[in-house]
Amino acid sequence: MxxxxxxxxxxxxxxxxxxxxxxxxxxxxxxxxxxxxxxxxxxxxxxxxxxxxxxxxxxxxxxxxxxxxxxxxxxxxxxxxxxxxxxxxxxxxxxxxxxxxxxxxxxxxxxxxxxxxxxxxxxxxxxxxxxxxxxxxxxxxxxxxxxxxxxxxxxxxxDPEQPWYVVLVPQVSVSTAEIFSHPQLTRDSLPLKMRPVPEGNSRNDCQPVVEQSYPEVRNALNLLGKYTEARLTGTGSCVFGAFPSKAEADKVLALLSETQTGFVAKGSNISMLHQQLQSLL
Ligand SMILES: C[C@@](CO)(OP(=O)(O)O)[C@H](O)COP(=O)(O)OP(=O)(O)OC[C@H]1O[C@@H](n2ccc(N)nc2=O)[C@H](O)[C@@H]1O
Ligand SMILES: Nc1ncnc2c1ncn2[C@@H]1O[C@H](COP(=O)(O)OP(=O)(O)O)[C@@H](O)[C@H]1O
Structure with a gap:
């Protein structure tokens, strides 16, 4: 087969x-x-x-x-x-x-x-x-x-914009269960009235408690934050920031590479899995 x-x-x-x-x-x-x-x-x-x-x-x-x-x-x-x-x-x-x-x-x-x-x-x-x-x-x-x-x-x-991202991978493992059971996690964000969603004022509600518990994540956010808005994904540990071109994202990753592990990737609204499955059918 x-x-x-x-x-x-x-x-x-x-x-x-x-x-x-x-x-x-x-x-x-x-x-x-x-x-x-x-x-x-x-x-x-x-x-x-x-x-x-x-x-x-x-x-x-x-x-x-x-x-x-x-x-x-x-x-x-x-x-x-x-x-x-x-x-x-x-x-x-x-x-x-x-x-x-x-x-x-x-x-x-x-x-x-x-x-x-x-x-x-x-x-x-x-x-x-x-x-x-x-x-x-x-x-x-x-x-x-x-x-x-x-x-x-x-x-x-x-269909949000599809920029190039620098994703930093702090070398710590963050437990999803630990973050969701954290006493200081805020659980009272207002549901959005306008859907789908205005980008202004958005945030990751897990970020404050992850930053507090994991200094490596805070450090990665601060370093990437010198070049663009940097944010946590999910419960971390990865943090990301958007750039208009691959060249700019590559340049920033290179500047950070002495202390940080990471990669550059393009945002995509159709997953590459589905792009490939389409060609099979
Ligand atoms: C936070 C998110 C956001 O995309 O992504 P990751 O950071 O994991 O990628 C997900 O909701 C993660 O979902 P999932 O990956 O299924 O979570 P699990 O590891 O199964 O959850 C571990 C534990 O976290 C808590 N948990 C998880 C999801 C949720 N909506 N509420 C919770 O309270 C529960 O205690 C659960 O037992
Ligand atoms: N195929 C798999 N790839 C990665 N992790 C897996 C897999 N199967 C089970 N796991 C377990 O799921 C946990 C969460 O993995 P992952 O999906 O990579 O992280 P996250 O949910 O933070 O994005 C891992 O720590 C591992 O214990």
């Missing part, structure tokens, strides 16, 4: 407001997701024996807990498919950085296997399955930049 290789791109939260907390403790958000042209790559080869095997290990994540394996097994169980798959992962995206690598890997697995196993599921059904794996999975399944509500699953497509 032929192999199929697909990208799993990163996302940014261009801003993120916390507007409340549900009875189950989860936070209600309003956020805008945009994709980056910077991605992991997954290669799939169908197996006839029904086994799901991830052939590439990631440090600190067991085979069976990897979101790729969990996504494949759930799709197999819910569709009743008798085929299996071998999967190889080229891991590029920093883990736990708020750029959604695990969720994106899961979404690429769902879309890739839906195609290879010829299941014919539509995007809504795949996104619903994906939501049980992580709040960010649905936006990667749909593949369009979006204004998101709820825990991130109620999506309205939007």
């Amino acid at each position: 032929d192999k199929l290789t697909l990208p799993a791109p990163a996302k940014l939260n261009l801003w993120l407001h916390i507007i409340g907390r549900r009875a189950d403790g989860y936070h209600e958000l309003e956020t805008v997701f945009q994709f980056l042209d910077y991605a992991d790559h997954l290669t799939f080869a169908v197996r006839d024996d029904g086994q799901v095997r991830l052939q590439t290990a990631i440090n600190g994540v067991d085979h069976d807990s990897n979101l790729i394996v969990r996504a494949a097994r759930q799709l197999q169980a819910q569709s009743g498919c008798t085929l299996g798959v071998d999967i190889w992962l080229d891991k590029i995206l920093p883990m736990g950085g708020g750029i959604g690598g695990g969720s994106s890997d899961a979404a690429t697995t769902l879309l890739g296997l839906n195609h290879l196993w010829q299941l014919g599921w539509d995007a809504d059904r795949l996104a619903q399955l994906g939501l049980s794996l992580g709040a960010d999975v649905p936006v990667f399944v749909h593949g369009h930049a979006a204004f998101a509500q709820g825990v991130g699953e109620q999506l309205t497509p939007v």
Whole structure:
């Protein structure tokens, strides 16, 4: 059987407001997701024996807990498919950085296997399955930049500008659970009246507590903030700033490279996964 290789791109939260907390403790958000042209790559080869095997290990994540394996097994169980798959992962995206690598890997697995196993599921059904794996999975399944509500699953497509970004990757791992349970996290941003969204006055409500707990993140924000508005994505640790051209973004990253790790990528309102899937159909 032929192999199929697909990208799993990163996302940014261009801003993120916390507007409340549900009875189950989860936070209600309003956020805008945009994709980056910077991605992991997954290669799939169908197996006839029904086994799901991830052939590439990631440090600190067991085979069976990897979101790729969990996504494949759930799709197999819910569709009743008798085929299996071998999967190889080229891991590029920093883990736990708020750029959604695990969720994106899961979404690429769902879309890739839906195609290879010829299941014919539509995007809504795949996104619903994906939501049980992580709040960010649905936006990667749909593949369009979006204004998101709820825990991130109620999506309205939007088309923000698509600048070049410098993304800095502070070498600390920020726990999403720790930030969402922080006593000083503000949870009372007003829901937006005009949707989709004015850019003015937007912010990331997680940023103050992350900056307070992680000096490396504050330092990265201060350094990038000398050149453009710098902001946290998700619960971090990555921070980003926009530039009008690749040349300007490259120049700033080079200036910061003595003390900072990072990358330059272009914002994209259609994910590179969906651009590639279009060409398969
Ligand atoms: C904050 C966001 C914004 O895009 O991105 P990341 O920084 O993770 O990329 C997401 O909402 C992250 O969603 P997700 O990735 O599913 O969160 P998880 O790791 O499952 O959540 C870990 C814990 O954080 C808390 N949590 C998470 C999401 C949410 N809306 N409210 C919460 O209170 C819960 O206690 C949960 O058990
Ligand atoms: N395929 C995967 N890629 C990355 N992380 C994974 C994967 N599968 C499970 N995980 C777990 O999910 C956690 C969050 O990863 P990631 O999605 O990269 O970060 P974030 O949610 O901050 O954007 C990791 O620390 C890891 O324990």
